Amino acid sequence: MNITASELKTWLLQYGQLLIEQTEYLTKLDSAIGDADHGVNMQRGATAMRQTLTETTKTAPSELLEEVAEAVLEGIGGAAGPLYASLFFGMAGAVDGETSVTPQQLGDALQAGVDSLAARGRAERGDKTMFDAAGPAIEAFRQTLDAGDDLNTAIEAAESAANLGRDETAPMQARKGRASYLGPRSVGHIDPGATSVALLFEALTELSGTENS
Amino acid sequence: MNITASELKTWLLQYGQLLIEQTEYLTKLDSAIGDADHGVNMQRGATAMRQTLTETTKTAPSELLEEVAEAVLEGIGGAAGPLYASLFFGMAGAVDGETSVTPQQLGDALQAGVDSLAARGRAERGDKTMFDAAGPAIEAFRQTLDAGDDLNTAIEAAESAANLGRDETAPMQARKGRASYLGPRSVGHIDPGATSVALLFEALTELSGTENS
């Protein structure tokens, strides 16, 4: 069975749940190399997403994702707001007209989303940003599917890659965002945005089994 | 032998010395129930006194004391400045015209000084101020002389009475100066001004033996 707007909702509600659980941790990470608000920002984003997801009447994945994009754009603020919004706008554009999507299409959509995030932030791999978790995650997701594995396996691969990408931001020196003004002092700390992105991919496990249901 | 301007200098130089040694302690006392500057104020006063005492050409006790009064008035500032100045102005007035003073005359002069301090501050005994050390000290000094004892004994008595008066400010609730705004919270702390006054009487021991010299 394909992934519908309803499954996407489940995914994003779970993402919101994880953000709320990790609020303090995200803020702590942002205290070290930023301005101590990433947790608070993402918590506001989670609330805005949840409200949208519970009130929405949209049944097309693309329309739903656009509403979510708009909600996080207005809900989060700061740097993370437009970046996450770009991700969801990018995804929405890629699934325009579909009523449900295959795992491959989900991969393409996530790829479009991540590309759009990177473009908005003018971020490259190794800059110590969200993109350092998002990039490897979407690559792993698509490669796993391309290798013929199922959605569950692709999700697992994406989650591990996101977590690894997140951890690998620690030794990097930041080249984008606030942390870049710390110069060498940004080394040794995990990037807060990469950490919240890893939660986005962790939440994908809610879709595991969709294919077989 | 009577007490001359030169002995008074010795007394006040020693007082300045003690103030400089106790600067931090006086400030610490003032931190508890004041604005953390009594030590600093008195240190400036000590410096001003020393300069006056080393540069002065005055040989009459009254003129010397007037110069000292003017020096502390300008050197100390705050509440303590005019109060100590009043003390020395009061003393100066009482020995006007004398070239040296007897122990009895010194007692009268100190009495006039303490009266003048109390008048300037509108302070009464028990208000938790300088006067609570100065009042008992001058009483003890004069009573001891009146009882026929010598200057040494009178100085010892004054010193003990000043120290006791200082310690007895601890249980008092302040009714004058900054500490009075703490209400009952001023209880349990020794008054900084009473502590610096006790040093003034402690320094009198420099005059011990003058009579017999």
Added chain:
Amino acid sequence: MSKLINNKTEIVADFMRGLKQSHPDLDVDIENRVVYRKTPAVGDKVALVSGGGSGHEPLHSGFVGLGMLDAACMGEVFTSPTPQQIVRAIEKVSTSAGVLLIVKNYAGDIMNFEIAAERAERNGIKVRSVTIDDDVAGGKLPSDGGRGMGLTVFAEKILGAAAENGMSLDGLCELGQDLRTRGRSMGIGMSSCTHPVAGVPTFELGEDEIEVGIGIHGEPGWRRARAGSAQDTAKLLVESILAELAAPEQSSFIVLVNGMGGTPLIELYVMAGEIHRELIERGHSVDRYLVGSHITSLEMAGCSLTLLQSDAESLKYWDAPVSTPALNWGVAA
């Protein structure tokens, strides 16, 4: 925490140098610690002189200029200026109309200004004083009366405008007495501050504690209490002040929401909003607000509230032109 200072005993002189460079309308006599208007007031305007310990900036030096003070004398940090400094300030700006001293009610200030006034009068200058004692102190007032707090700013502005307007020395004294009866203040502290010479904070407060009824010297207050919301604090300040002020129903006020130095403006405006609500709820109204750190205790966190019952005269003088480093309005370019 380190401080932006050089020699800690020369702070006041260093401050004065910076002040003079930054404000071409002001001149300074560093030796005597006097800040005064470069262009003296013309005609026989009464000269206004105030002063006190330093560490309360912008008070008083930041209020020297057209429409407020003619001179300010600066003592050491938290230490009243000495009589000679005050006499020098008086002499610098005195006119035939006389000199009005605005003195905050602190034992040290009272005594030093008293001696200075006696000496200046002996030198033939007509000197009168107004004592500002607006602090309700958060508790039972000691026999010396309230300390001088935010009403000092209002007095300097209103009396300054009245003097500029030609009011006589007697008239100013009367107006000053009148302001005294109509204005009250109270402050709370959320931290102490560090006297630059002492080098350590005067006292320490727990995370959730405040000092109620503080002065302006980083000292503890009348009592320690648990920190409440801005609304709780506004209620406490408004109630404590109104209890002492005996303001008739439907009074209107000039309101100073003052920061003690280390409290960000965002919090002061939150307080202004809450204070407004508290006053309106009690049937009162507000004619003017002044929000900012105007009479401070170095970097102390906290705020004080000053309520002055307004009338046509005080509003007229409040709105009158003023051009000083810290208050500036109504003067055409």
Added chain:
Amino acid sequence: MSKLINNKTEIVADFMRGLKQSHPDLDVDIENRVVYRKTPAVGDKVALVSGGGSGHEPLHSGFVGLGMLDAACMGEVFTSPTPQQIVRAIEKVSTSAGVLLIVKNYAGDIMNFEIAAERAERNGIKVRSVTIDDDVAGGKLPSDGGRGMGLTVFAEKILGAAAENGMSLDGLCELGQDLRTRGRSMGIGMSSCTHPVAGVPTFELGEDEIEVGIGIHGEPGWRRARAGSAQDTAKLLVESILAELAAPEQSSFIVLVNGMGGTPLIELYVMAGEIHRELIERGHSVDRYLVGSHITSLEMAGCSLTLLQSDAESLKYWDAPVSTPALNWGVAA
């Protein structure tokens, strides 16, 4: 240390209520977090809009009024406003002459203002932006360029006066670009601050340590150093800025000695005096000083220095009348 707030997530709204009550010339749209002039600019003046995270007060809301901004949009504390808020601000004040956005160079601000500008233009409003990136950052600038610091205050004042004077949108963009090349800033911190929602200080500093090259969000800087005297600090700031500014010999400047929020005015003027000396020693001169806490990081202790090479045009607009909560001069009563 406790804070004077109510609900910690409603600080900005509570602030805006207090601001409105205190300043009758301002109006606020609390839902959209917009502060704007109650009486809109007349004629076809270009409208100036700025904004950013809150916690930097008086920037930007305190600079709304005659001669500066037409509207400010306020994000949450240290968080850029969202595109919709910015669009609302633009819509509130836009004129046929267009809207100029003054944007501080922070990833979040850049992106949110970029999206907002695209949307407003789609709605038929002529929008242009000036990015302020004056921070020399105390070290090697990252690829995004310097952060927006004190030059923002100068840009709002000078561009505001030019707009009031009838300058076109293109002219303002050009003048803005010109200011960018002529102004640089650098800051040092002596404490962090506490984000009201996080509730704990962002970082801790030892007694004798300072952070060099800070931004305006209570964050650590480029490096940690031992605290020196005011003179040492002035030298560090002046040298670091002049190294980047390439000011010709005998340049003259408009100088902002800015407090980060928790540093008393007495220290800022000490710094002003030292900065003056450093500039004079290098053969430069100063035309104007602004000393105070104008772009802050909540209650952070520390200061920043901004040097803007002045010329006849910038001085003319600097001296032009302004009437806002935080800057006010030259407007007759």
